[in-house]
Amino acid sequence: MPESIMTRSVREILTSPSIGSDVRVQGWVRTKRESKAGLTFLEVSDGSYFQNVQVVVPADLPNYATEIPKLHTGSSVMVLGKEVQSQGGKQAVEVQAREVSLIGACDPAIYPIGKQKMTHEYLRDFTHLRPRTNTFSAIARVRNVLSMAIHDFFQQRGFIWLHTPIITGNDAEGAGQMFRVTTLDLDKPPRKEDGQVDFTQDFFASGVNLTVSGQLEAEAYACSMGKVYTFGPTFRAENSHTSRHLAEFWMVEPEMAFADLEENAQVAEDFLRHLLGAVLEKCPLEMEFFKQRVEPAIIDTLRAVLDNPFKRLTYTEAVDILKKSGETFKYAVEWGIDLQSEHERYLTEKVFKSPVILTDYPKGIKAFYMKLNPDGKTVRAMDVLVPGIGEIIGGAQREDREEVLLARIKEMGMHEGPLQWYLDLRRFGSVPHAGFGLGFERLVQFVTGMGNIRDVIPFPRTPGHIRI
Ligand code: ATP
Numbered sequence: 001m002p003e004s005i006m007t008r009s010v011r012e013i014l015t016s017p018s019i020g021s022d023v024r025v026q027g028w029v030r031t032k033r034e035s036k037a038g039l040t041f042l043e044v045s046d047g048s049y050f051q052n053v054q055v056v057v058p059a060d061l062p063n064y065a066t067e068i069p070k071l072h073t074g075s076s077v078m079v080l081g082k083e084v085q086s087q088g089g090k091q092a093v094e095v096q097a098r099e100v101s102l103i104g105a106c107d108p109a110i111y112p113i114g115k116q117k118m119t120h121e122y123l124r125d126f127t128h129l130r131p132r133t134n135t136f137s138a139i140a141r142v143r144n145v146l147s148m149a150i151h152d153f154f155q156q157r158g159f160i161w162l163h164t165p166i167i168t169g170n171d172a173e174g175a176g177q178m179f180r181v182t183t184l185d186l187d188k189p190p191r192k193e194d195g196q197v198d199f200t201q202d203f204f205a206s207g208v209n210l211t212v213s214g215q216l217e218a219e220a221y222a223c224s225m226g227k228v229y230t231f232g233p234t235f236r237a238e239n240s241h242t243s244r245h246l247a248e249f250w251m252v253e254p255e256m257a258f259a260d261l262e263e264n265a266q267v268a269e270d271f272l273r274h275l276l277g278a279v280l281e282k283c284p285l286e287m288e289f290f291k292q293r294v295e296p297a298i299i300d301t302l303r304a305v306l307d308n309p310f311k312r313l314t315y316t317e318a319v320d321i322l323k324k325s326g327e328t329f330k331y332a333v334e335w336g337i338d339l340q341s342e343h344e345r346y347l348t349e350k351v352f353k354s355p356v357i358l359t360d361y362p363k364g365i366k367a368f369y370m371k372l373n374p375d376g377k378t379v380r381a382m383d384v385l386v387p388g389i390g391e392i393i394g395g396a397q398r399e400d401r402e403e404v405l406l407a408r409i410k411e412m413g414m415h416e417g418p419l420q421w422y423l424d425l426r427r428f429g430s431v432p433h434a435g436f437g438l439g440f441e442r443l444v445q446f447v448t449g450m451g452n453i454r455d456v457i458p459f460p461r462t463p464g465h466i467r468i
């Protein structure tokens with residue numbers, strides 16, 4: 001094997017062809033086609049690019065009769081050849097092979113990712129192989145571009161990327177049901193005199209959980225360093241069987257000192273626009289594919305979001321609109337209810353036809369840490385709602401007054417003891433501050449038009465389901 005030949009990714013070959021140069025291609029056969037002229041055409045994918053590279057295999061290769069018949073969809077191959085101007089109209093460049101080696105065979109009789117039309121549901125049984133399809137490799141590349149765009153946005157604005165813990169000692173972060181983390185013997189856990197499990201004998205000498213949000217810890221750093229953000233895995237043990245909930249998902253949580261709710265909402269809006277712009281710019285082939293195969297309106301929707309300011313109104317105004325709409329909802333609307341996704345989607349899809357930022361929710365349906373308004377009934381919360389999804393971002397200005405926060409903690413029946421550190425942030429140089437959480441998979445759903453959140457994360461975890 002001549003070592004001097006450069007390996008180039010399919011992306012490199014197709015986006016910056018070097019006609020006449022020798023090249024090595026490594027990947028998986030997507031399709032094989034024999035032409036009447038006695039040639040074989042291979043479409044080879046390596047996942048780097050939406051398109052495959054066409055490899056032309058001439059019949060005079062020494063192993064043409066022995067090895068080429070063994071190549072099937074899914075086989076891995078190594079090709080040595082030359083980049084040449086393509087004869088067909090589909091792409092500018094193709095690879096004229098002079099050596100084709102089968103690296104790993106793939107038996108078409110049992111390969112689950114054949115050429116037949118496969119549904120997203122079917123592919124959920126093959127989370128290890130679905131990245132070999134156009135849809136799932138496109139989603140993985142979009143996730144990658146979005147991840148980097150998240151960092152770009154915050155880094156350009158002076159935010160510090162903060163790594164908050166995954167195992168947390170906070171037993172009420174206010175955002176959802178938690179998964180317990182323990183090394184106790186579940187068959188015979190140590191018990192206290194009153195019969196309760198004795199977590200003082202557990203690994204951390206106390207009960208701990210997987211985090212539902214890095215916000216509280218992010219506040220500590222915002223109240224020291226100004227502007228921070230987290231981007232990491234988040235866990236919620238809620239038994240939600242919907243197309244928008246996972247038990248393990250990724251969340252982006254900026255937190256800003258000296259910021260109020262208006263500034264928070266503006267950052268959220270600018271942030272979403274930045275992310276959509278990045279995908280439209282860097283993933284044009286993927287977006288065209290999602291438009292053709294997943295959601296015909298997807299590119300228009302994203303462009304409309306880029307071009308128009310988000311609609312802002314209060315929860316109370318939204319409830320009025322919903323009540324007067326004449327629409328029959330599954331859950332009746334009354335002031336004080338937690339809006340359901342049918343209500344959120346009605347507002348963003350039917351009433352405003354744009355993303356909506358709802359603010360000032362009733363305190364009873366929001367977490368303890370949100371800043372109480374002078375009316376004593378509502379808090380400085382905000383949710384960003386987008387078409388097709390409903391809530392994509394939840395945020396708030398935080399309660400920065402120690403006595404009000406303490407009163408809210410007590411009012412909600414929580415223990416203040418474990419939250420002393422959090423109250424300290426209000427005791428020692430308290431500042432107004434605000435932040436929000438963007439669900440990364442909801443963002444990917446919004447951007448791609450994919451209907452089910454299980455299909456936009458590589459290995460989904462939902463109640464009753466964990467495969468790999
Ligand atoms: P929802 O009401 O939709 O269940 P939430 O109000 O519980 O969401 P927040 O605590 O505000 O969610 O979390 C911030 C963001 O994280 C949400 O706006 C959403 O984008 C995302 N998110 C929340 N729960 C989940 C989940 N189970 N799976 C995926 N994303 C989630």
Ligand code: MN
Nearest residue numbers: 383391393394
């Ligand atoms: Mn929320």
